[in-house]
Amino acid sequence: MPYCCQCGNQVAQTDRYCRRCGASQPAEQRPPVAFSPRTASVLCYVPFVGWIVAIAVLAGERFRRDRIVRFHAFQGLYLFVAYLIVEWVLGPLFRMLPGLHMRPDRWLALGLVILGMYMMIKTASEQTVSLPVLGELAERSAAES
Numbered sequence: 228m229p230y231c232c233q234c235g236n237q238v239a240q241t242d243r244y245c246r247r248c249g250a251s252q253p254a255e256q257r258p259p260v261a262f263s264p265r266t267a268s269v270l271c272y273v274p275f276v277g278w279i280v281a282i283a284v285l286a287g288e289r290f291r292r293d294r295i296v297r298f299h300a301f302q303g304l305y306l307f308v309a310y311l312i313v314e315w316v317l318g319p320l321f322r323m324l325p326g327l328h329m330r331p332d333r334w335l336a337l338g339l340v341i342l343g344m345y346m347m348i349k350t351a352s353e354q355t356v357s358l359p360v361l362g363e364l365a366e367r368s369a370a371e372s
């Protein structure tokens with residue numbers, strides 16, 4: 228239960244103005260994302276858009292001290308970075324190779340999308356899966372911040 232920034236009177240989480248002095252309350256007092264830790268963790272792995280949730284989790288106040296959610300946010304973010312590397316670095320490289328009929332980067336990108344969905348399912352059932360390399364990086368990042 229937060230308190231008024233002006234007079235210290237108790238205000239409800241959803242109050243925009245203090246009932247006693249009428250001061251408008253800062254937006255930080257209302258949680259920007261009302262997700263549960265598990266929902267937030269699952270959303271970090273949504274292919275293509277999960278990184279937006281991951282950044283919101285890492286930048287926000289709500290999960291600042293939640294090591295597990297932050298781990299998932301970092302891992303989801305690194306998974307997206309891996310996808311970008313495949314799309315932007317490996318893709319153009321393989322495109323330059325002549326006579327290549329089966330493009331390995333397409334399969335890699337598809338594999339990463341499927342991996343993201345797999346992580347969503349695992350995280351939704353409260354299992355913390357640490358991926359090779361990405362998981363270790365995420366672990367370290369979550370411990371540092």
Ligand SMILES: [Zn+2]
Nearest residue numbers: 231234245248
């Ligand atoms: Zn007040």
